[in-house]
Amino acid sequence: MELLFASGVGVLTAVGVYLCLRARTFPVVLGLSFLSYAVNLFLFASGRLVVARPPIVGPAAPGYTDPLPQALVLTAIVISFGMTALVVVLALRGFLEAGTDHVDGREPDREGRS
Amino acid sequence: MNLALVTLLPFLGAVLPPLVIRSGRNVCAVTTGSVTALALALLLIEAPAVIRGEIVRTSLPWLPQAGLEARFFLDGFGFFFAFLILAIGLLIIVYARFYLSRQDPMGRFYAFLLLFQGAMLGIVLSDNVVLLVVFWELTSLASFLLIGYWRHLPEGRQGARMALIVTGAGGLALLAGLLLLAEVAGSYDLATILGKGEAVRGSPLYLPILLLVLAGAFTKSAQFPFHFWLPHAMAAPTPVSAYLHSATMVKAGLFLLGRLWPVLAGTEAWFLIVSGTGLLTMLIAAWIAIFKDDLKGLLAFSTVSHLGLVTMLFGLGTGSAALAAVFHVLNHATFKAALFMTAGIVDHEAGTRDARRLGGLLRLMPITGSLAIVASLAMAGVIPLNGFLSKEMMLEEVLHTVWWETERLFPLMAVAAASCSVAYSFRYVVHVFLGPVRDDYPHRPHDPPAGMWLPVAILVVAVVLLGILAEPIAGPLVRLAAAAVTAGAAPPTVLKLWHGVTPALVASGIATLLGLVMLAAFAPLARLRASVRRPEAKRMFEATVDAVARAAGRASGAIHDERLQRMVAWALLAVLVVGLFTGRAGIGPGERPGLPLAPLAVLLWAGALAAALAVAAFHRQRLLALIVTSVVGLIVSLTFVWFSAPDLALTQLSVEIVTTVLLLLALNWLPAESPRESSALRRGRDALVAAAAGLAVSVLLYAILTTDFALPSISAYHLAESKPGGGGTNVVNVILVDFRGYDTLGEIIVLGIAALAIFAVLDSTFRGAAAERLRTWSHGPEAADRHPMMLVVATRIMLPLALVVGVYIFLRGHNQPGGGFIAGLVVGVALIVQYMASGWAWARARTRIDYHALIGFGVFVATATGVGSWLFDRPFLTSSYGYLHLPLVGEVELATALFFDLGVFSTVVGVVMLVLANLARVSARVEPQPSTGPAMDSVPGPTEPAAAGAAVADAPAPQGA
Structure with missing residues (x-):
């Protein structure tokens, strides 16, 4: 299971990085979303993978997983939302302002230089 | 507490002048003066203890665990400097009230001045070397603000920049030097470091420490070859020149030499470098000063020369030389501040400070003229004024100094410098105040209001009294300060005006005669000097700064070429390389037992993988990519459910919905498709970088997941206290x-x-x-x-x-x-x-x-x-x-x-x-x-x-x- 988890996060990272290297703003925003998934999962996993031990205190609970990474990741998810929102709005405004959604703010010339 | 207050008062008081300026310029000046006077009073409260030989200490703990405390201490040397700073500061504040015109923003001026005052007091009272550097840089900043006070003057802005770059760079060197010193001495407390002289001088790091500290001191005190910034700093208003650039701030370097004397002095390297640099500076600057037509330029180079004199005395490394150095700091501060103020008065009243357009001013402004003449004579070292005493002591020291096995070098150069000093001092008198009254001054000169000449008069009285009654007035204070510098090694010299006909007196006489001869031959000498090509420091400095700026521009331009994709790729590669480097020790799976594989989990994993890769492949069709991305988000929230994190799952789910709505709204405007523009090569390169990043994350995460916690988690506390505590x-x-x-x-x-x-x-x-x-x-x-x-x-x-x-x-x-x-x-x-x-x-x-x-x-x-x-x-x-x-x-x-x-x-x-x-x-x-x-x-x-x-x-x- 650990291998599955680690490889999955790796793939999310790779896709995120690939999309961040694209030339248009929208794929970059999606790439940032993927990187957020990967980073949040990574941080979450620093508490190690535990099944069926939610950190809800109760007399019948057989045990608990580490609650601290969860608390940190919960805020991280919400902050990621704030960041994605800001980036996408900036991308939008940049497009309306410059008339192109190329990440360099201008259309590339013939030699492929932007 | 008292001591910290002395330092903090000017800082706190710096907010007042801009506030009270609305009530008028007099109120503003009085408020500023009261702050300084209060600090002076607080300082004088400590005087009895200092005179008894005690060391007064104050400590404000900040991070005591890391040895970081705001510690202040006051001994004879610190007291001597603090007194100079506050007493002269008070006179300057009075003078500036009448010097600044109605158009000048006086509140800002006084605020900067108090800022400087606090920083300068901080330097001389700090017990912690890091704190000292902080205050040191603060004086550079305050000096920058004050030199550029008249923002509309290009010279002011250029001079301010130059001063900041030179002294700021020196400050960085000083920081490095003091950190090394603290490392060797094992403490950041100056008082402790001062007791570790033997250990420091014996350390292999001694030479780097010495060079770095000297770089700081020499830049601040304008020693050759860093002397060029000081004349350009003269674009500042004259009160600033008098206060910062002659009486106090430029003496911070000298203070440092004196402060660290017990630790660093006494070696061959110290002797050769410090005394050599001082002597060279003294001679070169004195020679240049003769030919400066701008009165402030003349005084600026003369200041550099006198700073060189004190540096040389500290460099000699003997107790009596250190005592002479301390005494000359006092004397120079009095007569030079007075002279700067008279130059300011001449500029103010006659409309120019070009010596070629002046002359005969003694008849038109008798009070200013008389005061200037007395102060000039002190600068020339004429008996019975205070300059004479310290010059005699200097010559006495130099006459038996053997430098690099040469016996004659020091005496000859010192006498030459002294004669130049006589020449420019007399030029200031003869070319400005004596001679016939002219009829082409820009303004009709007359004596200024009393507020302007009174501070000068007070200083001139001090100049005379320090000459005639040196021992009763200054003797104890100077000996106290010198004892603190030399850790008690200074001989109990009595300050005396007349020692009989000594070799020093003869040398002094020769120098005076030579100086007068040079002044008589001023015109041919000036022509001779003008015919020789000289290196122009300002141009060299600007060329250097430009070259550095261009190199920096090229270096950053090579990386940052305004093409985001390339920059991001480089940044990612850099992170990967650093990761490989740190991970070269080997990251591998640990011993922690894993969870068994569940079929449903494999299914979800495969779904996420397929979705993610599909987004990478079809990202150009944006709506499709967005929808598939949200599928990945759903699987992420299911992952949270699976691994015991219901809160995260709920959060992820709702965030996913909100984000998707947001991106849909954005897609309303953005193009629905991305154009196909990346070459296959570019896509292949990006895929490679991406794969490497993903692999690295996988390996790292797998290593973490299969390893147990190295330290017990603090979560046990959270779990136990959640119900009872929260x-x-x-x-x-x-x-x-x-x-x-x-x-x-x-x-x-x-x-x-x-x-x-x-x-x-x-x-x-x-x-x-x-x-x-x-x-x-x-x-x-x-x-x-x-x-x-x-x-x-x-x-x-x-x-x-x-x-x-x-x-x-x-x-x-x-x-x-x-x-x-x-x-x-x-x-x-x-x-x-x-x-x-x-x-x-x-x-x-x-x-x-x-x-x-x-x-x-x-x-x-x-x-x-x-x-x-x-x-x-x-x-x-x-x-x-x-x-x-x-x-x-x-x-x-x-x-x-x-x-x-x-x-x-x-x-x-x-x-x-x-x-x-x-x-x-x-x-x-x-x-x-x-x-x-x-x-x-x-x-x-x-x-x-x-x-x-x-x-x-x-x-x-x-x-x-």
Whole structure:
């Protein structure tokens, strides 16, 4: 299971990085979303993978997983939302302002230089 | 405490002048003067203890564990300097009141001056070497502000920059040197370091320490070859030149030489470098000073020369030389400050300070003239003035100095410098004040108001008294300071005017004669000097700065070429390389037993993988990519469910919905497809980088997952204390609102700020180029039914249900999965769906909540909850709780944390709504007049207002039409 988890996060990272290297703003925003998934999962996993031990205190609970990474990741998810929102709005405004959604703010010339 | 107050008073007082300047310039000057006088009084309170030979200390702990304390100490040497700084400061403040014209912003001037004063006091009173450097750099900053005080003068700005670069760079070298010194001595306390002289001098790091410290001292005190900044600093108003650039700040380097004398002096390297540099500076600057026609330029080079003299004396390394050095610091401060002020008066009254256009001023301004002549004679070292005494002591020391096995070098050069000094001193007298009265002065010169010449007169009286009555007035103070410098090695020299006919007196006489001869031959000498090409320091400095700037521009231009893709790729590669480098020791799987593989998990994994790769492959079709991305997000939230994190799953799910809505709204404008423009090579390269990054993350994560915690987790405490301490069983929520509530508070503030930034970016879309594009927007095909009836009905029925769910999730959050964040997102989604289904105008007309205010309310409630615990004398954000039984809902925790969570909830709702509603609002502006009518409101009904269909109108619909 650990291998599955680690490889999955790796793939999310790779896709995120690939999309961040694209030339248009929208794929970059999606790439940032993927990187957020990967980073949040990574941080979450620093508490190690535990099944069926939610950190809800109760007399019948057989045990608990580490609650601290969860608390940190919960805020991280919400902050990621704030960041994605800001980036996408900036991308939008940049497009309306410059008339192109190329990440360099201008259309590339013939030699492929932007 | 007292001592720290002496330093802090000018800093605190620096806010006063700009405030009280409204009450007039006199009030402003008196206020500034009172601050300095108060600091002086506080200093003098300590005088008896210092005279008894005690060392006064004050310590304000900051991070005592790391040895960081604001420590101050006062011994004879520190007292000597602090007294000079405050006493001369007081005279300068009076002088500046009359020097500055009505147009000059006096409040700013006095504020900078006090800032400088505090920083300078900090240097001489610091007991901690790091603190000393901080104050050291603060004086450089204050000097920068004061040199550039007349912002409209280009010379002022250039001079300010040059001074800042030279002294600031020196300050960095000093910091490095002092850190090394502290490392070797094993302490950051100056008092402790001063006792470790043997160890420091024996250390292999001694030479680097010495060179770095000297770089700091020599740049600050304008020693050759760093002397060039000081003359350019003369673009400052004259009170600044008198105070900073002759009497005090430039002496900070000398202070440092004296302060570290017990640790660094006494070696061959110290002797050769310090005394050699001092002597060279003394001679070169004195020679240049003769030919400066600008009076302030003449005085500036003469200052450099005298600084060289003191440096040389410290460099000789003997106790008697150190005593002479201390005495000359005092003498120079008195006569040079006086001379600068007279130069300022001449400039002020005659309209020029060019020696070639002056002469005969003694008849026109007798008071100023007489004072200037006495001070000049002191500078020349004429008996019986104070300059004579210290010059004699200097010559006495030099006459038997053997430097690099040469016996004659020092005496000859010193006498040459002394004769140059006589020449420029007499030139200041002869070419400015003597000679015939001219009729072509720019202004008609006359003596200034008493406020301007009185400070000069006080200093000149000191000049005379320090000459005639040196021993009773200054003897004890100078010996006290010298004893502190030399750790008691200074001989108990008695300051005497007449020693009989000694070799030093003979040398002094020769120098005076030579100087007069040089002045007599001034014109041919000046022609001779003008015929020789000389290196121009300013041009060299500017060329160097330009070259460095160009090199830096090229270096950053090579990496930062304004092409984002390439820059991001480089940054990623750099991270990978660093990761490989740090991970070269080997990262491998650990011993922790793994979880068994579940078939469903494999299925989810495969689904996520396929979805992610599909997004990478088809990202150019944006809508498709977005939808598939949200599938990945769903699988991520299922992952959280699987691994015991219900709160995270709920959060991820609701965030996923909000984000998708957001991106859909954005796609409304952005092109639906990305053009195919990357070459196969570029795509291959990017895929390689991406694969490497993914692999690295996988390896690292696998290593972490299969390794046990190295240290016991602090979570055990959170789990144990959650119920008894925080009153909740959902530990994650208790951590958020209680244990780490401070983090959460910071986070919602960040979130609020992000939302406001988004609002600002969107709100200004209606202006400028973006607005033009919006107006001429060409629309794609519109949906036939823009507000489908089914959707409208469903969302409106769902709204109250969703709100109830939100409240429920909120209330139970402290004990079961839920809480403010999740409830806020759920409510946000419920509301935003109304916008989607029924249109922006419809929803907006029915919303009475201002989302800005909601964000503010949330942050306010959360903060107020935290502050509330102060009322009960507990630390910020301490929570307390009780129970409340609500019908149907059950037992509800009524913790103060609930109010905090309410703040979180409000902020999150506000943020989500502000962002999405504003995006939708931009859409509403662009959308053409709807052909099918907005939603179902166009049909008059008993419950819905009939005319509410104005999708473009912001005004609320008239009720019951």
